[in-house]
Amino acid sequence: MSARDEILARVREAIAPASPSDRQVPRDYRTRTEDGIDRFIERLHHYQARTQRIAAGRLEKGVRATLADRGVHRVLAPDGIPDGWLKNLERLTDTPPLDPPALDGVDGVITTCALAIAQTGTIILDGSAGMGRRALSLVPDYHLCVVRADQIVGSVPEAIAKLDATRPLTFISGPSATVDIEMVRVGGVHGPRRLEVIIAE
Amino acid sequence: MSSGETIWTDDPPFPANAKRAVNNAQLRRNIRKATTTIRERRANLVGEMPDWQELRTSGAAIKDEVLRNLDRYLEQFEAAATGRGAQVHWARDADEANSIVASLVAATGETEVIKVKSMATQEIGLVRALAERGIAAYETDLAELIIQLGHDRPSHIVVPAIHKNRAEIREIFLKEMNDAPADLSDDPQALAEAARQHLRRKFFEAKVAISGANFAIAETGSLLVAESEGNGRMCLTLPDTLISVVGIEKLLPTFRDLEVFLQLLPRSSTGERMNPYNSVWTGVTPGDGPQNVHVILLDNGRTNVLRDEVGRQALRCIRCAACLNVCPVYERTGGHAYGATYPGPIGAVLTPQLVGVEHASELPFASSLCGYCYEVCPVKIDIPTVLVKLRHDAVRTGRHPVEGALFGAAGAAMKGRRRWTRALRLAPLMRFARRGGPPPLSRWTSVRNLPEPPDQSFRDWWVRQHESAREVIRERKRQ
Numbered sequence: 142m143s144a145r146d147e148i149l150a151r152v153r154e155a156i157a158p159a160s161p162s163d164r165q166v167p168r169d170y171r172t173r174t175e176d177g178i179d180r181f182i183e184r185l186h187h188y189q190a191r192t193q194r195i196a197a198g199r200l201e202k203g204v205r206a207t208l209a210d211r212g213v214h215r216v217l218a219p220d221g222i223p224d225g226w227l228k229n230l231e232r233l234t235d236t237p238p239l240d241p242p243a244l245d246g247v248d249g250v251i252t253t254c255a256l257a258i259a260q261t262g263t264i265i266l267d268g269s270a271g272m273g274r275r276a277l278s279l280v281p282d283y284h285l286c287v288v289r290a291d292q293i294v295g296s297v298p299e300a301i302a303k304l305d306a307t308r309p310l311t312f313i314s315g316p317s318a319t320v321d322i323e324m325v326r327v328g329g330v331h332g333p334r335r336l337e338v339i340i341a342e
Numbered sequence: 343m344s345s346g347e348t349i350w351t352d353d354p355p356f357p358a359n360a361k362r363a364v365n366n367a368q369l370r371r372n373i374r375k376a377t378t379t380i381r382e383r384r385a386n387l388v389g390e391m392p393d394w395q396e397l398r399t400s401g402a403a404i405k406d407e408v409l410r411n412l413d414r415y416l417e418q419f420e421a422a423a424t425g426r427g428a429q430v431h432w433a434r435d436a437d438e439a440n441s442i443v444a445s446l447v448a449a450t451g452e453t454e455v456i457k458v459k460s461m462a463t464q465e466i467g468l469v470r471a472l473a474e475r476g477i478a479a480y481e482t483d484l485a486e487l488i489i490q491l492g493h494d495r496p497s498h499i500v501v502p503a504i505h506k507n508r509a510e511i512r513e514i515f516l517k518e519m520n521d522a523p524a525d526l527s528d529d530p531q532a533l534a535e536a537a538r539q540h541l542r543r544k545f546f547e548a549k550v551a552i553s554g555a556n557f558a559i560a561e562t563g564s565l566l567v568a569e570s571e572g573n574g575r576m577c578l579t580l581p582d583t584l585i586s587v588v589g590i591e592k593l594l595p596t597f598r599d600l601e602v603f604l605q606l607l608p609r610s611s612t613g614e615r616m617n618p619y620n621s622v623w624t625g626v627t628p629g630d631g632p633q634n635v636h637v638i639l640l641d642n643g644r645t646n647v648l649r650d651e652v653g654r655q656a657l658r659c660i661r662c663a664a665c666l667n668v669c670p671v672y673e674r675t676g677g678h679a680y681g682a683t684y685p686g687p688i689g690a691v692l693t694p695q696l697v698g699v700e701h702a703s704e705l706p707f708a709s710s711l712c713g714y715c716y717e718v719c720p721v722k723i724d725i726p727t728v729l730v731k732l733r734h735d736a737v738r739t740g741r742h743p744v745e746g747a748l749f750g751a752a753g754a755a756m757k758g759r760r761r762w763t764r765a766l767r768l769a770p771l772m773r774f775a776r777r778g779g780p781p782p783l784s785r786w787t788s789v790r791n792l793p794e795p796p797d798q799s800f801r802d803w804w805v806r807q808h809e810s811a812r813e814v815i816r817e818r819k820r821q
Binding site: 155188268308316 | 400412559572639649
């Protein structure tokens with residue numbers, strides 16, 4: 142018997158005495174909360190991420206000024222990032238795909254996101270336009286993420302309801318960190334050590 | 343059946359290990375400090391969730407639904423993952439899983455792989471098994487790196503190096519990490535930086551990565567890995583080949599179910615509203631990440647656990663380690679004393695069921711049954727009840743003859759009124775046992791105070807105080 146058939150047979154034998162399931166899973170927890178932009182910013186600060194709120198009309202100028210202020214001149218920008226955000230900066234694209242050392246060599250990466258969760262201070266990337274493949278927001282040491290205010294949902298259930306599970310998803314809650322030494326949270330291991338979020342309103 | 347390293351020895355001699363551990367002051371200090379920190383953080387974050395109990399109830403119900411229909415969900419997962427380009431393999435036990443991984447790695451022609459922290463691969467002893475076949479597997483999680491460099495064993499499910507403090511970790515890095523800076527300090531920030539530099543090139547060059555998964559979604563064939571450092575993302579994203587070893591109990595029916603578990607897990611495990619990174623992938627995504635994606639579904643004793651109607655709730659476990667962090671026994675002995683991959687309260691119920699209670703008969707007794715573990719469990723595993731059930735099983739295997747004999751005698755004595763009255767008259771003799779007594783009684787009395795037995799039983803006292811009591815009762819009956 143194949144391993145597959147044997148494991149399935151063992152499972153069936155083990156659960157046979159149990160009554161067949163028509164029980165509904167109770168879901169009495171909150172499926173939405175009132176958490177909004179202020180809560181989102183508070184959480185990001187708690188994770189040591191930087192934030193800015195910029196009016197939509199001033200976004201181009203705001204993004205350019207932010208990158209210049211942070212010393213990010215060679216910017217990795219996936220397809221879908223408007224050229225206007227990067228005027229006078231050196232724009233690198235991922236076409237053809239950059240190898241990891243090349244990704245490591247940029248000053249920073251700019252992306253958009255699919256959604257954000259206020260209650261947990263989370264941004265979620267799903268690999269569509271403006272975000273690129275997963276490695277782009279991972280290897281560079283500085284990640285600037287532009288979030289539209291209308292992309293921010295209150296809680297985890299509201300986010301899950303809007304996501305497409307079959308896309309590669311990355312949930313990011315603050316810069317890379319670890320609690321492995323004495324349970325003390327320190328920032329900066331393998332992922333970007335600096336995370337900055339611009340909220341466009 | 344091969345269980346890999348579910349247990350490290352044939353019968354983890356917990357009492358002997360525990361005795362050694364509690365005499366190690368440094369170890370106790372390290373563990374107390376870390377568990378105190380994490381307990382407070384968890385309590386604060388759970389306290390801010392008014393619907394925490396409802397989330398726990400749903401978490402338990404979702405996992406029970408999976409277990410009741412595990413065959414159907416496994417087939418559904420396999421079909422969905424295969425449909426999205428993953429190759430699904432099945433492994434009855436540790437040896438089979440290790441062989442599958444080794445042959446998949448061999449097929450790539452590589453002799454080095456990078457690893458994400460995973461309890462399943464720890465349980466099957468994968469790193470050692472690969473080494474025996476000439477494949478070097480590098481742990482990339484900071485704590486696992488500390489353990490690997492220190493030729494040590496993990497002692498905690500979430501923070502495996504919890505038994506080491508910063509000074510000890512600095513020593514390990516200086517001694518074992520070839521590129522550690524000579525002036526390395528013991529500041530956690532500096533230690534994390536040293537790990538970053540040490541692993542960066544490995545991440546960029548590796549062609550094969552091995553992971554576990556926190557959750558597997560039957561509906562979509564997706565896997566999720568939760569982590570903090572970004573080492574997981576490196577492994578899941580940069581190599582060409584990704585091999586994930588996933589216990590069959592890791593399934594969730596639907597993607598929606600993550601809305602429960604992504605709230606329960608981070609708050610329970612690291613005391614965070616959300617851990618820094620979660621990665622979800624479904625088979626192969628052209629142009630993004632590994633193009634050869636394998637999933638190995640692992641039994642290795644899980645179907646034994648499933649068979650037991652009381653014990654199967656241990657398969658709800660999401661490996662958050664909240665029960666370790668609150669356990670008064672774990673806090674004093676640390677994880678190594680359990681002699682098994684899964685330490686602490688969850689280990690005391692899971693290990694004996696995975697390998698057979700006769701191979702780990704001391705573990706169900708490694709608890710004071712205080713119930714704190716049940717209270718913090720995000721999926722409501724009633725650990726004390728399962729422990730008591732396993733103690734019963736352990737006595738029945740004959741591994742605990744003294745307890746078996748004592749309780750057998752007590753049972754016989756309680757069967758009749760006259761026998762019980764006579765047995766009680768023997769109680770004053772127990773004063774002898776209080777002062778030590780001969781082995782095996784002395785094993786009990788050396789660490790516990792027996793209550794002092796009275797000179798006479800309550801029954802005798804009553805009869806003497808009310809000499810006519812029996813007479814009165816008889817009189818009443820006659821009336």
